[in-house]
Amino acid sequence: MRARLDISDFVARSIGGWRSQRSVHHLAFAHFEQVNSTIVVSAISPTDQRVIELCQTYRFDPDRVVAPFQMTWNGESDWDGEISKGETVLVPIPTGDYQGKLLRDQGYAETIPAVGEYYFTEDDSFVLTTSYDRAAAEEKIWFVNDNVRCRVSLIKTSGGSGVVTASFSSEIRQNEP
Amino acid sequence: MRARLDISDFVARSIGGWRSQRSVHHLAFAHFEQVNSTIVVSAISPTDQRVIELCQTYRFDPDRVVAPFQMTWNGESDWDGEISKGETVLVPIPTGDYQGKLLRDQGYAETIPAVGEYYFTEDDSFVLTTSYDRAAAEEKIWFVNDNVRCRVSLIKTSGGSGVVTASFSSEIRQNEP
Numbered sequence: 001m002r003a004r005l006d007i008s009d010f011v012a013r014s015i016g017g018w019r020s021q022r023s024v025h026h027l028a029f030a031h032f033e034q035v036n037s038t039i040v041v042s043a044i045s046p047t048d049q050r051v052i053e054l055c056q057t058y059r060f061d062p063d064r065v066v067a068p069f070q071m072t073w074n075g076e077s078d079w080d081g082e083i084s085k086g087e088t089v090l091v092p093i094p095t096g097d098y099q100g101k102l103l104r105d106q107g108y109a110e111t112i113p114a115v116g117e118y119y120f121t122e123d124d125s126f127v128l129t130t131s132y133d134r135a136a137a138e139e140k141i142w143f144v145n146d147n148v149r150c151r152v153s154l155i156k157t158s159g160g161s162g163v164v165t166a167s168f169s170s171e172i173r174q175n176e177p
Numbered sequence: 178m179r180a181r182l183d184i185s186d187f188v189a190r191s192i193g194g195w196r197s198q199r200s201v202h203h204l205a206f207a208h209f210e211q212v213n214s215t216i217v218v219s220a221i222s223p224t225d226q227r228v229i230e231l232c233q234t235y236r237f238d239p240d241r242v243v244a245p246f247q248m249t250w251n252g253e254s255d256w257d258g259e260i261s262k263g264e265t266v267l268v269p270i271p272t273g274d275y276q277g278k279l280l281r282d283q284g285y286a287e288t289i290p291a292v293g294e295y296y297f298t299e300d301d302s303f304v305l306t307t308s309y310d311r312a313a314a315e316e317k318i319w320f321v322n323d324n325v326r327c328r329v330s331l332i333k334t335s336g337g338s339g340v341v342t343a344s345f346s347s348e349i350r351q352n353e354p
Contacts, residue, residue, distance in 0.1 A: 021207055023200030025347045027325075030198055032211045123298050144331060148204075148340045152327060163325045168345030170202045 005124040007092045007100060011067040013143055014041045017174040020075070024167040037075025037084070039171065044068050050089045054103045058115055064093050066100075092118070102128060134158050147173040182301040184269045184277060188244040190320055191218045194351040197252070201344040214252025214261070216348065221245050227266045231280045235292055241270050243277075269295070279305060311335050324350040 005013075017040050024033040044051065046065045055062040072087040086106065094100035099119040106113065116130035116137075125142040136156045143149045151169040156162060182190075194217050201210040221228065223242045232239040249264040263283065271277035276296040283290065293307035293314075302319040315331045328346040333339060 019207070021202045021204070021209065023202070023209060023211075023345060025198045025200070025345075027198070027347060027349060030196070030213065032198065032200060034200075034209045036207065121298055121300050121302075123302075123304075125298075125300075127300075144340055144343075145338055148343075150329060150331075150343060152329065152345065154321060154327075156321075161322055163321055163347075166321075166325075166327060166345075166347040168200060168202075168329065168343075170204060170340075170343040172204060 004098060004122065005120055005126075006098060007094055007118070007120075008067045010120070010126050010141075011041075011043070011069050011092070013146065014069070014149075015043055016041060018149075018171040019174050020073075020169050020171045022075070022167055022169040024165055026165050027163055033077055033079045035075045035077045035084070037073050038174070039071060039073045041069055041071050044070050044089065048089075050105065051091050054089065054091050054105055054113070057113060058101075058103055060093050060101070060103070066092050066094050068092065102130075132158070135164070181275060181299065182297055182303075183275060184271055184295070184297075185244045187297070187303050187318075188218075188220070188246050188269070190323065191246070191326075192220055193218060195326075195348040196351050197250075197346050197348045199252070199344055199346040201342055203342050204340055211255040212252045212261070214250050215351070216248060216250045218246055218248050221247050221266065225266075227282065228268050231266065231268050231282055231290070234290060235278075235280055237270050237278070237280070243269050243271050245269065279307075309335070312341070 017038065020037045020039050022035040046068055051065060051068045052062055068091045070087060070089045075084045088104050088106040091103040092100055102116040102118050104114055114130050116128045118126060118128045120126055125140050128139045130137045135158055138154045139151065141149060141151045149171045153167045154163055155165045157164060194215065197214045197216050199212040223245055228242060228245045229239055245268045247264060247266050252261045265281050265283040268280040269277055279293040279295050281291055291307050293305045295303060295305045297303055302317050305316045307314045312335055313333045316328065318326060318328045320326045326348045328348065330344045331340055332342045334341060
């Protein structure tokens with residue numbers, strides 16, 4: 001039996017440049033939004049100052065950090081034509097073989113630091129849930145093959161029962177320059 | 178520990194009318210297609226003539242059938258403005274608690290009868306793979322709650338390695354009339 005994906009494998013497979021097509025479904029008014037973007041995932045050092053600071057903010061021992069990484073993105077939405085650019089540092093803190101905390105210095109649903117809970121399903125999907133003051137985000141990411149990954153993100157009301165937006169990204173690995 | 182979803186539960190939760198927002202990503206040329214549709218899922222009798230005929234076509238004993246159902250859909254794409262209407266009969270033949278065959282009289286990727294293989298993941302996603310002459314389809318469906326379900330469909334080259342289209346549907350239960 002093959003080994004299940006863990007956070008180190010998942011980050012290793014994610015390193016690189018990706019071209020992303022993202023569709024956002026605003027469910028209440030059946031609106032479609034389309035976003036084209038490029039995403040770059042890079043490994044960073046566990047001793048990077050930003051990693052240490054996130055650990056201090058959330059009171060985790062930096063020795064527990066595994067495979068920290070950063071993501072930068074540059075996208076354009078067809079809704080408002082706005083260019084969205086950003087960068088976030090993500091710091092996994094495993095609490096088991098296939099689960100843990102994910103610290104980040106900027107969330108998706110609200111632009112504040114956040115701590116999410118992740119786990120891997122037995123079929124190698126990475127599932128991340130993050131609770132914010134007024135919303136909860138649930139994200140599921142899986143690799144179709146080495147060069148294609150899918151991501152489904154749900155933004156729910158803070159109680160968790162209602163779904164506000166559902167979005168889907170297909171991400172294709174870009175050739176190295 | 179709660180019971181895992183099986184095919185009877187899955188079909189029971191699916192019965193009803195759904196409003197679907199579907200985004201199709203044509204990966205090779207980064208095209209977005211949007212489809213609004215209504216879907217109705219209805220239980221049918223295991224002794225329905227269409228069920229019996231599908232069993233005969235694929236040489237399965239009709240006594241093995243569990244929870245057969247039909248789906249009708251009526252959708253409009255923004256790509257060609259074409260109205261897509263259809264109806265298909267789906268016949269599950271369990272081969273284990275959480276896996277089996279799914280016979281249908283019309284496939285998604287090609288409009289011919291097809292036999293797919295399904296299984297449920299431990300986190301209650303229904304996964305269906307169907308091989309056609311020139312393509313393979315992989316579909317993953319899961320319930321976010323009783324009134325929202327998500328569906329990701331991948332159309333792959335028949336070898337299975339390349340992904341041609343990736344599509345995502347968010348489906349909201351419609352109130353009964």
